[in-house]
Amino acid sequence: MELSVFNIKGEDTGRKVTLSDAVFGVEPNQHAMYLDVKQYLANQRQGTHKSKERNEVAGSTKKIKKQKGTGGARAGSLKSPVFVGGGRVFGPKPRNYSFKLNKKSKAAARISALSLLARDSKLSLIESFNFDAPKTKEFKSILSNLKVEGKSMFILSDVNQNVVLSGRNLPKVKIATANDINTYDLLNTDKVYLVEDSISIIENLLSA
Template sequence: MPRVAVYNIQGQQVGEIDLDDYVFGGEVNEAVLHQAVVMQLASRRRGTASTRTWAEVSGGGRKPWRQKGTGRARAGSIRSPLWRGGAVIFGPQPRDYGFKLPKKVRRLALRSALASKVREGNIIVLDDLKLERPRTKDMVAVLKALNAGDKALVVTAAREANVELSVRNLPGVDCLIPAGLNVYDLLAHEKLIVTKEAVSRIEEFLAPVEKQPIAGEA
């Protein structure tokens, strides 16, 4: 069972926490991580490329010249794909590039990404993260005290408006809640900064099915 230190926002160690071995201590499955990243990036593609087929181009209703006797190649329309300004055959059309992976694969990918952060020593657990006001300078001071660098993903148990606004102007830093945690953001940021309460939420969400609470039960 992985054990990591717990810090306050001043960068001082205030305790330790045992992370769930099933969620944070498993093997890192690189193949599944790759599939999850490809899925997320494919879903972000706009898919708006469009070309006009013969049914969509205008003009070309009249045969440009007679079939024989001109010495030129046979032509039935000035909108042929062989002509400038003509139609496009098998060109791109608007489409959705997104696809879905099975739920078990997505959850495995998320656990693998979290395990990679623990294995590399790139997870920082905070006792709590609250700011008195939305101020980028204050968030920079917190990151500096934690030696988090300039590429960090901050995860809080619930939405913290002051934290989100303070992070917004930092190009390499993002803020999420456990429900929005995803593989791409975990891998795109070097450090994972997560509060103790958020750790509990993540462990509850990614726990084995038989250990998850039944809907409606306290």
């Protein structure tokens, strides 16, 4: 498929770039995308949750009442889960939520996400740009020129500190490099803007 290249003023440059069908024109694999997003979200979890069981709760271990003759159930400790202030039964413990996902599955998920964006006309190409110094105001003017609405993602060819610092304070803007794109960010946006230089990097990375 072919996409027109725009400049940061929102003007069509008259040039078109042909995107690889192997990366931007496949039938989306829903299950691969699901697994990649699931792994991404699982990796964000700290897994530091913890509750105390009966052997960890502070309290006396003295038998609180005699075994028989009270008319109630037998009880041997204030730490029992049935009492207020007692331990919790099968409570959460610290654990690692991450899991392994094959590289081919991850690549298939990213290709599917890019193809989905291209199919739904949520993909645009822009010329490479840079700032002399970090300026959020200049980045906002680019958003205005491109008529960006909702969440947007800009994919650069490599790390550009001035561009990253200019856009990081904008709540609905995500800036990433071609080597760091992930399925979750691609699907969690309304529009993706590919800097022209990043296309070859993405195609080489995902078609390898």
